[in-house]
Amino acid sequence: MIYxxxxxxxxxxxxxxxxxxxxxxGDIAWKLAVIAAxxxxxxxxxxxxxxxxxxxxxxxxxxxxxxxxxxxRIDELSALVLILVTLFGSLVITVLRESLRTAMxxxxxxxxxxxxxxxxxxxxGITITxxxxxxxxxxxxxxxxxxxxxxxGRDRRALTAAFRYLIMGxxxxxxxxxxxxxxxxxxxxxxxxxxAVRLPEHADNRVVQASFAFFIVGxxxxxxIFPLHYWLPNAYTYAPKATTAFLAATATxxxxxxxxxxxxxxxxxxxxxxxxxxxALLLPLSVAGxxxxxxxxxxxxxxxxxxxxxxxxxxxxxxxxxxMVNVAGLxxxxxxxxxxxMIKAGLFLCLAAMIYRLNSSHIKDLAGIGRxxxxxxxxxxxxxxxxxxIPLTAGFVSKWYLINAALENGWVILAVMLIISSLMAVxxxxxxxxxxxxxPAPAQHKDVKEVATSILIPCWIFALxxxxxxxxxxxxxxxxxxxxxxxxxxxx
Amino acid sequence: xxxxxxxxxxLIVPLAGGLLLSLQSSANTRxxxxxxxxxxxxxxxxxxYPYVLNGDAPGIILAKPIEGVSFALQVEPLGLMFxxxxxxxxxxxxxxxxxxxxxxxxxxxxxxxFCFALSIxxxxxxxxxxxxxxxxxxYEMLTLATFPLVTHKGNEEAxxxxxxxxxxxxxxxxxxxxxATLWTYSLTGTLDFRAGGILADNVTPTTAIxxxxxxxxxxxxxxxxxxxxxxxxxxxAPTPVSALLHAVAVVKAGVFTILKISIYIFGxxxxxxxxxxxxxxxxATFTLTAASFIALTKDNLKARLAYSTxxxxxxxxxxxxxxxxxGIIGAAMxxxxxxxxxxxLFFCAGAIYIATKKTQISDMRGLGYKMPFTxxxxxxxxxxxxxxxxxxxxxxxxxxxMGSIDATQWIIVGALLLSSLLNIAxxxxxxxxxxxxxPDSNGQPHGISEAPMLCVVPLCITAAGTILLFFFGDxxxxxxxxxxxxxxxx
Numbered sequence: 001m002i003y004x005x006x007x008x009x010x011x012x013x014x015x016x017x018x019x020x021x022x023x024x025x026g027d028i029a030w031k032l033a034v035i036a037a038x039x040x041x042x043x044x045x046x047x048x049x050x051x052x053x054x055x056x057x058x059x060x061x062x063x064x065x066x067x068x069x070x071x072x073r074i075d076e077l078s079a080l081v082l083i084l085v086t087l088f089g090s091l092v093i094t095v096l097r098e099s100l101r102t103a104m105x106x107x108x109x110x111x112x113x114x115x116x117x118x119x120x121x122x123x124x125g126i127t128i129t130x131x132x133x134x135x136x137x138x139x140x141x142x143x144x145x146x147x148x149x150x151x152x153g154r155d156r157r158a159l160t161a162a163f164r165y166l167i168m169g170x171x172x173x174x175x176x177x178x179x180x181x182x183x184x185x186x187x188x189x190x191x192x193x194x195x196a197v198r199l200p201e202h203a204d205n206r207v208v209q210a211s212f213a214f215f216i217v218g219x220x221x222x223x224x225i226f227p228l229h230y231w232l233p234n235a236y237t238y239a240p241k242a243t244t245a246f247l248a249a250t251a252t253x254x255x256x257x258x259x260x261x262x263x264x265x266x267x268x269x270x271x272x273x274x275x276x277x278x279x280a281l282l283l284p285l286s287v288a289g290x291x292x293x294x295x296x297x298x299x300x301x302x303x304x305x306x307x308x309x310x311x312x313x314x315x316x317x318x319x320x321x322x323x324m325v326n327v328a329g330l331x332x333x334x335x336x337x338x339x340x341x342m343i344k345a346g347l348f349l350c351l352a353a354m355i356y357r358l359n360s361s362h363i364k365d366l367a368g369i370g371r372x373x374x375x376x377x378x379x380x381x382x383x384x385x386x387x388x389x390i391p392l393t394a395g396f397v398s399k400w401y402l403i404n405a406a407l408e409n410g411w412v413i414l415a416v417m418l419i420i421s422s423l424m425a426v427x428x429x430x431x432x433x434x435x436x437x438x439x440p441a442p443a444q445h446k447d448v449k450e451v452a453t454s455i456l457i458p459c460w461i462f463a464l465x466x467x468x469x470x471x472x473x474x475x476x477x478x479x480x481x482x483x484x485x486x487x488x489x490x491x492x
Numbered sequence: 493x494x495x496x497x498x499x500x501x502x503l504i505v506p507l508a509g510g511l512l513l514s515l516q517s518s519a520n521t522r523x524x525x526x527x528x529x530x531x532x533x534x535x536x537x538x539x540x541y542p543y544v545l546n547g548d549a550p551g552i553i554l555a556k557p558i559e560g561v562s563f564a565l566q567v568e569p570l571g572l573m574f575x576x577x578x579x580x581x582x583x584x585x586x587x588x589x590x591x592x593x594x595x596x597x598x599x600x601x602x603x604x605x606f607c608f609a610l611s612i613x614x615x616x617x618x619x620x621x622x623x624x625x626x627x628x629x630x631y632e633m634l635t636l637a638t639f640p641l642v643t644h645k646g647n648e649e650a651x652x653x654x655x656x657x658x659x660x661x662x663x664x665x666x667x668x669x670x671x672a673t674l675w676t677y678s679l680t681g682t683l684d685f686r687a688g689g690i691l692a693d694n695v696t697p698t699t700a701i702x703x704x705x706x707x708x709x710x711x712x713x714x715x716x717x718x719x720x721x722x723x724x725x726x727x728x729a730p731t732p733v734s735a736l737l738h739a740v741a742v743v744k745a746g747v748f749t750i751l752k753i754s755i756y757i758f759g760x761x762x763x764x765x766x767x768x769x770x771x772x773x774x775x776a777t778f779t780l781t782a783a784s785f786i787a788l789t790k791d792n793l794k795a796r797l798a799y800s801t802x803x804x805x806x807x808x809x810x811x812x813x814x815x816x817x818x819g820i821i822g823a824a825m826x827x828x829x830x831x832x833x834x835x836x837l838f839f840c841a842g843a844i845y846i847a848t849k850k851t852q853i854s855d856m857r858g859l860g861y862k863m864p865f866t867x868x869x870x871x872x873x874x875x876x877x878x879x880x881x882x883x884x885x886x887x888x889x890x891x892x893x894m895g896s897i898d899a900t901q902w903i904i905v906g907a908l909l910l911s912s913l914l915n916i917a918x919x920x921x922x923x924x925x926x927x928x929x930x931p932d933s934n935g936q937p938h939g940i941s942e943a944p945m946l947c948v949v950p951l952c953i954t955a956a957g958t959i960l961l962f963f964f965g966d967x968x969x970x971x972x973x974x975x976x977x978x979x980x981x982x
Binding site for chain 2: 390391392396397400401403404407408412415416419420422423426438470471472473477481
């Protein structure tokens with residue numbers, strides 16, 4: 001049983017999905033989905049327990065040894081991402097029923113749960129697989145299910161948003177496929193560990209270099225690294241309320257995980273940074289992304305869109321950490337990946353609760369909501385503090401490492417710029433808080449009430465986790481620090 | 493273990509008291525809880541003295557979020573002195589606040605007292621923080637907890653004042669203070685307050701100057717020009733807030749932070765050797781002179797007192813940057829003496845407002861015979877701020893002058909003397925006019941009509957306090973001398 005855990009964590013959701021599609025009753029399908037999702041959380045935790053301290057698990061699918069068979073490989077980094085995907089996904093799926101009730105006719109519900117589970121399963125698949133081609137396959141499954149999830153938004157513009165994402169996503173996936181094909185052409189293998197061994201001797205091969213270029217552009221599209229973020233704001237804005245929370249938490253983060261895995265493990269630090277100088281590309285793009293997206297966020301009047309732009313900026317922090325090429329920077333990236341997933345999912349969930357009552361996410365309609373929905377707004381404020389990076393919240397820990405990484409490289413100006421960008425986050429979150437607490441409620445929202453407890457609880461779980469991970473950082477920064485040392489090959 | 497719990501309870505008591513009083517519906521119970529909480533807190537702080545006098549430094553670690561940096565509390569003499577002032581004056585302010593808030597019929601009194609308790613919690617955290625990160629957390633908490641107090645009136649003016657308040661304080665603290673903190677961490681790998689400082693072997697003179705300047709400007713609560721505008725803006729708050737928070741707790745938290753950084757992060761030897769304090773020293777000297785000139789032009793009593801506070805705060809910064817024993821003692825004393833003096837003046841301003849609704853100094857002619865206790869207290873408080881014996885303020889000014897002479901900074905000696913003359917020019921006329929000028933022609937009936945007793949008694953006590961502090965200056969001096977200025981010999 002324990003030995004089979006790497007397969008079980010994937011199969012739980014992957015098998016629950018088709019069963020859900022066959023159940024007509026939305027409620028039963030929801031219960032099944034919730035059970036499967038939470039069981040996968042337990043499995044991820046168990047896996048984290050097994051690899052804790054720097055161990056690795058290698059599991060051979062069907063008993064075929066690699067490099068012929070498909071290998072599942074789990075280390076602390078993938079276990080952390082697993083927890084991220086399953087835990088935050090499960091929290092969202094728990095409130096999904098309440099959120100769908102008004103949005104969709106009930107006989108469609110089970111299909112929505114199916115898509116959701118499929119998306120979760122594919123993200124789990126990407127995280128645990130040790131096979132480059134599998135990464136592509138799961139990436140495609142996740143993209144296809146994400147298009148479907150986004151397109152279910154009530155606003156007709158959700159369709160164009162999904163279509164845009166479809167075009168960009170397909171280009172990205174094609175590039176990744178080309179990259180993997182090139183690698184296979186040169187080395188004759190698809191196993192990632194095997195690739196890592198064989199690629200260095202072909203470092204001067206133009207085909208390998210081209211594959212690197214294709215890969216970076218393709219995955220950057222998926223992560224929405226500036227300036228390839230074009231699809232993200234619309235997709236987040238028009239996707240159904242609670243779904244945005246799930247997408248914001250997981251989809252881009254898992255893509256980022258793939259990027260880290262390939263840059264550091266498959267292509268290797270030597271090749272990626274010394275030969276291809278990926279840091280020289282990522283650094284200016286990240287900084288530009290942080291500033292431009294933050295600035296745009298400050299001037300948004302739709303809160304959902306504001307948070308979406310903030311996501312683009314925050315992704316800039318994560319890619320910036322990679323570009324620093326030091327342990328503190330990579331620690332910041334991995335920590336922020338987890339922290340931001342949690343914070344942004346929580347924010348979108350609180351916002352979903354507000355939209356549930358107000359039927360609008362325009363900032364004007366949020367006026368006075370601090371009094372009519374004190375618990376939701378309270379959770380929003382705590383999570384907002386986390387996004388800004390107030391000490392004793394999770395956001396502070398990741399920013400701390402990031403700024404330290406800049407100072408470690410002697411880039412005082414970059415540290416100053418990061419602090420300025422934090423002030424911009426203060427501006428756009430402060431704008432919402434100011435309206436929510438200090439403006440009188442408009443007449444049509446006089447009788448707005450607090451949402452049901454079943455929605456409030458997950459919102460507050462996110463909020464409390466944000467504080468918890470600001471104080472106890474063994475799971476986040478502790479793991480991230482060890483991962484960073486391993487990936488960069490120091491301290492061994 | 494016992495002393496750790498004692499230390500932690502100085503944070504828990506005001507917090508719990510605040511939560512408890514926010515649940516009460518009756519105004520009397522609420523105020524009673526407020527008063528009891530304040531008294532318990534003061535006693536708790538006093539209970540810490542024996543440990544410090546024995547040379548102990550009780551501490552407690554609450555969390556360890558980042559390698560090398562913890563969230564922890566530890567007592568040292570300077571912080572204990574600050575905590576004593578804040579908690580002691582909190583009792584008087586609570587009494588005064590009960591009279592004032594009822595007299596002025598202010599709305600949302602429960603929120604007011606709750607935020608007040610929260611602010612005191614933050615002040616205790618600042619006083620007992622064992623490292624820069626902990627201090628930063630409570631520093632920000634204090635900013636946020638006082639914001640609803642500043643905007644208490646809820647009108648457009650209060651909101652505008654609140655925006656300036658929050659804007660400047662958050663901008664400076666995140667923009668400069670946090671940056672300097674991070675920089676210190678990346679240079680030394682720690683943020684602990686240690687005797688003799690932690691930067692000594694880790695910085696070049698240039699870095700030291702930049703860092704200390706960042707710290708000085710980043711501590712926006714110290715109101716160094718050009719980041720002083722929040723303090724006059726905060727005067728839209730009800731007077732008890734101006735009295736305790738914007739004459740004592742918040743602004744003193746600012747200069748306390750700078751003093752603590754000079755002593756325990758840089759170490760006065762490092763500042764003296766590298767001249768790291770040069771920029772901050774001259775900006776502070778400029779501020780204390782310029783603020784006095786601006787105070788002269790203000791007719792609104794609270795605005796004049798606010799600019800006077802801006803000037804007096806810079807005395808502390810000057811003392812810290814002089815980086816010699818006399819300067820540090822002067823700076824620490826100035827924190828105590830100015831707190832006692834300025835709270836008296838603000839209490840008086842509030843009492844005048846309650847009794848007569850007057851806020852402009854030019855309208856206060858002849859009021860002295862109507863409100864003899866208030867104006868007598870105002871006169872005594874003024875003398876203490878100016879620094880004339882036999883009042884407490886004279887000791888602080890004396891040590892600061894000694895410190896500047898020791899450092900052979902003759903220009904600063906001149907500036908301090910000039911500023912004292914200016915203090916006389918803007919403070920004495922207030923009381924003098926009240927007693928010697930003829931009252932306004934629309935002859936109101938003579939006879940005493942003071943503010944409510946709950947307002948008058950506290951201001952008489954603080955006025956008496958300034959006199960007492962003169963005679964106990966020696967004891968205070970001895971206690972401040974316990975501050976370890978250099979690392980203990982190995």
